[in-house]
Amino acid sequence: MSARAIDVLYTPAEIVRFAAAGGAAGRRCVVIDQLRATSTIVTALAHGARAVLAVGSVEEARRLRRARPEALLAGERGGLPLEGFDLGNSPRAFTRERVAGREIVLTTTNGTLALAACRGAAAIHAASFLNLGAIAALLRHDALPATILCAGTGPDFSHEDALVAGALLALAAPAHPAAAIYRAAEADLPGVLRRTVNGRRLAALGLGGDSDDAARRDAFPIVPHGEAVDFVIEGGPVGAVRLAL
Numbered sequence: 001m002s003a004r005a006i007d008v009l010y011t012p013a014e015i016v017r018f019a020a021a022g023g024a025a026g027r028r029c030v031v032i033d034q035l036r037a038t039s040t041i042v043t044a045l046a047h048g049a050r051a052v053l054a055v056g057s058v059e060e061a062r063r064l065r066r067a068r069p070e071a072l073l074a075g076e077r078g079g080l081p082l083e084g085f086d087l088g089n090s091p092r093a094f095t096r097e098r099v100a101g102r103e104i105v106l107t108t109t110n111g112t113l114a115l116a117a118c119r120g121a122a123a124i125h126a127a128s129f130l131n132l133g134a135i136a137a138l139l140r141h142d143a144l145p146a147t148i149l150c151a152g153t154g155p156d157f158s159h160e161d162a163l164v165a166g167a168l169l170a171l172a173a174p175a176h177p178a179a180a181i182y183r184a185a186e187a188d189l190p191g192v193l194r195r196t197v198n199g200r201r202l203a204a205l206g207l208g209g210d211s212d213d214a215a216r217r218d219a220f221p222i223v224p225h226g227e228a229v230d231f232v233i234e235g236g237p238v239g240a241v242r243l244a245l
Contacts, residue, residue: 005145008165008178012110012152019117028144029118030125030135030168033151034160035198036089037111039128039214040074041243043091046130046220048100051244054112054226058082060238061107067233068103075107079205082107090210091130105240110158114151115226115241124226126243129164129189133218136171159196163189167217190215 009015018024032038041052053068055061058075062084065073074087074094081088087098089108106112118124122144127135139146148168150161166182173179185192190212193199199211226243 007147009149011157015117024118024121026122028123028146029121030127030148031114032127032161032164033111034128034164037108038126040089040091041126042130044094044099045224045245047096050103051242052104052106053240054115055107055240056113056116061105063233064105064238071103071105073105092213110151114149119228126224129217130219131222134221134223136168139172
């Protein structure tokens with residue numbers, strides 16, 4: 001795929017405009033929330049979760065769980081687990097023993113909103129360093145135009161998401177200028193991730209191990225496939241992106 005065929009959105013504001021304009025239509029959308037939503041999704045699916053249902057709000061997650069009581073309820077706000085949820089958003093908690101065979105309802109501050117912005121896409125995928133090579137191979141041999149969505153941190157640019165985007169482009173479209181972002185950090189990737197705003201925040205919360213865990217490049221050679229689904233639940237519809245292998 002040529003460099004021109006892959007667009008990169010680096011901020012939540014760009015993602016909001018993309019969604020409002022129906023920009024996902026006909027495109028392959030790759031969502032990155034390295035620390036931590038997409039790393040968590042990749043880990044959960046690699047460890048045998050049946051599916052991850054990504055939803056935007058805490059209330060939607062609770063409603064969906066009430067309608068699907070066998071599902072695990074997972075998520076965070078401000079990096080911390082939510083009261084009454086089974087799991088937070090730490091990839092290390094999504095062990096095979098905990099999630100194999102289970103459906104997971106997940107809501108996070110940025111990552112699940114970025115996935116929701118891909119409604120109408122020809123294909124939706126979750127990417128992180130954990131499954132970098134598998135996603136890059138898909139992009140490299142693909143005829144569909146692609147958009148990489150960096151979920152960001154709150155309303156802001158996220159350095160670690162841009163690093164994953166750059167790494168994908170270094171493999172799939174090496175001439176793309178964004179590949180330079182990754183090449184500058186490649187020699188000390190775990191250290192660079194620890195020094196990002198989110199890496200430092202996680203360390204302050206006692207979750208610094210999540211940054212190192214998610215830095216394991218190609219730990220899981222899988223491609224999560226997503227589709228937008230609407231659940232009719234008493235009290236109104238709940239929209240989600242269902243990700244599975």
